[in-house]
Amino acid sequence: MLRIGVSSCFFHADPLRPTFKGKTLLYLVQDVGHWLLAKGVINYLIPTLPIESPLTLHDLVADLDGLVLQGGSDVAPSSYGEKPLKPEWAGDAVRDQYEITLVNEFLEQKKPILGLCRGMQLLNVAFKGTLYQDINTQVPKSLAHRNWDIYDQNFHMIELVQGSQLASLYPKAPAVCKINSVHHQGIKELGRGLKAEAFSTPYKIVEAVRLEGDRYVVGVQWHPEFQDSKDQSLLSTEPILEEFIQAAKKRKRS
Numbered sequence: 133m134l135r136i137g138v139s140s141c142f143f144h145a146d147p148l149r150p151t152f153k154g155k156t157l158l159y160l161v162q163d164v165g166h167w168l169l170a171k172g173v174i175n176y177l178i179p180t181l182p183i184e185s186p187l188t189l190h191d192l193v194a195d196l197d198g199l200v201l202q203g204g205s206d207v208a209p210s211s212y213g214e215k216p217l218k219p220e221w222a223g224d225a226v227r228d229q230y231e232i233t234l235v236n237e238f239l240e241q242k243k244p245i246l247g248l249c250r251g252m253q254l255l256n257v258a259f260k261g262t263l264y265q266d267i268n269t270q271v272p273k274s275l276a277h278r279n280w281d282i283y284d285q286n287f288h289m290i291e292l293v294q295g296s297q298l299a300s301l302y303p304k305a306p307a308v309c310k311i312n313s314v315h316h317q318g319i320k321e322l323g324r325g326l327k328a329e330a331f332s333t334p335y336k337i338v339e340a341v342r343l344e345g346d347r348y349v350v351g352v353q354w355h356p357e358f359q360d361s362k363d364q365s366l367l368s369t370e371p372i373l374e375e376f377i378q379a380a381k382k383r384k385r386s
Contacts, residue, residue, distance in 0.1 A: 134380050136168055137178045137196040139234055139251070141204040142227045164202055164248070167357035167369070171377060175200070180230055193237045198244040198380035201231060201251025203355060206317055212262045221265045232258045244348035244379035246372075249315050252341060252351025259323025259343070267318045267337060274335045277313045284312050284358040287366070290330045290339045298329035298340050298350075301371035308333060309367040311354040318353065348379035 140158035147154045160177045168175045176196065181189060193199075208223030209216045211232075216222045231251075235258045238245050247255040253263055264270045267277050279286040291308050292299040302309070319338040322328060330340035330352075343349035356369035 134173045134197045134377065134384065135195065136173050136175045136198045136200060136380065137193070137234075137238075138164060138168075138175050138200045139202055139231050140177055140179065140227075141202055142224060142230075144224075144226070161202055161204075161357075163355075163357040164200065167373065168200070171373060173377060178234065189233065189237050190241075193234075193241050193243065196243065197384045198246070198376065199234060199238045200376075201235075201245065201247040201254055201351075203249035203251060203314070205250065206265075207250060207253045207257055207263060209263075209265055212257045212260075214262070214265070217265050217269065228254065228257065239347065239349070242347060243383050244376055245350070246376045247349075247351035248357065249353060249355050250317075252353050253315075253317055253319065255349060255351045256319050256323045256326060256341065259326055261319060261323030261326065262321040264318045264320045264337075266316050268316070270320075271318075271335060271337065274337065275313075275332060277315050277318065277332070277337070284314055284355060286313050287311065288313050289333045290354075290367075291333050292340075293329050293331070296327075296329040297342055298372075301375060302367070305367065310365055311339070311367050312358055313353075314355055314358070315353060348376070348383075350376065 143157035145154050145156045165175055206223035208225035208228050210225050211228040231254050267274050275288050287310050289308050290311055325344050326341045327344055328338045329342050332339050339353040341351045356372055359366050359369050
C-alpha cells in the first residue's frame with residue numbers, strides 16, 4: 133500500500149490566538165487527505181524536524197513513496213529574490229524553505245512529487261523560477277483568478293498544450309477545459325527544466341508544469357481536491373491523481 137507524504141500548512145505561533153496560544157500548528161486540509169484516501173492511498177503529514185531529533189529528513193522521506201505539496205499561503209517574494217510589492221504579499225518564507233528542502237530530498241531519493249496550486253508555484257521557485265506576486269496587478273486585463281467570496285466556485289478556462297503529457301491524459305477532452313481557480317499569484321519565469329503543459333485563456337498564465345526527464349515532478353495551478361467529481365463540466369481530477377499514483381507505485385517497485 134502506498135504511503136504518500138503531504139507537506140504541512142503552517143499556523144505560526146500567535147499569542148492572540150484563542151486556542152494553542154503561542155504554538156506553531158501544522159495542518160492538513162481535509163480535502164487533500166480525502167482525495168488521496170478515496171484511492172486507497174495512505175497519507176501522512178510531514179512535520180518539521182526539531183534540531184535535537186536523532187532522525188533526519190532522509191529518514192522521513194525514505195519511509196514514503198511520494199510527496200503532495202498542499203496549497204495555502206503565498207510563496208514569499210524573498211524566496212525568489214524579490215521584495216513584496218505590498219506588505220500583505222510578503223508570504224511565508226519559513227514554509228517555503230521547509231517545502232524546498234522537502235522537494236530536494238524527494239528529488240534526491242527519486243520519488244514523485246505533485247504540487248497543488250501554491251504547490252506548483254513552490255516547485256517553480258524550487259527550480260529557480262519566479263512568480264507574479266499578484267496576477268491582476270502585474271498582468272494587465274488578466275482574468276480574476278481568485279474570488280474570496282465564492283472561493284473554490286470561481287472557475288475559468290484553460291488550454292492544454294497539445295502533444296504534452298498532460299494532454300495525453302485527456303484524449304477525449306476538448307483542448308479548452310474548465311477548472312477552479314483560487315490563487316492570485318502565478319508563474320512569471322519558468323524554473324529550470326520545467327515546461328508548461330496548460331495555460332489560462334486568453335491571457336496565457338501558466339496553469340500546469342512538468343519537469344523534463346524521467347523524474348516525476350508535476351504541478352497544477354488549480355485545486356483538483358476541491359472539485360466536485362460529479363460536475364462533468366470540469367476537467368476530471370482522476371487522470372492527474374492516477375498518473376501520480378502509478379508513478380509512486382513504479383518507484384516503490386524499483
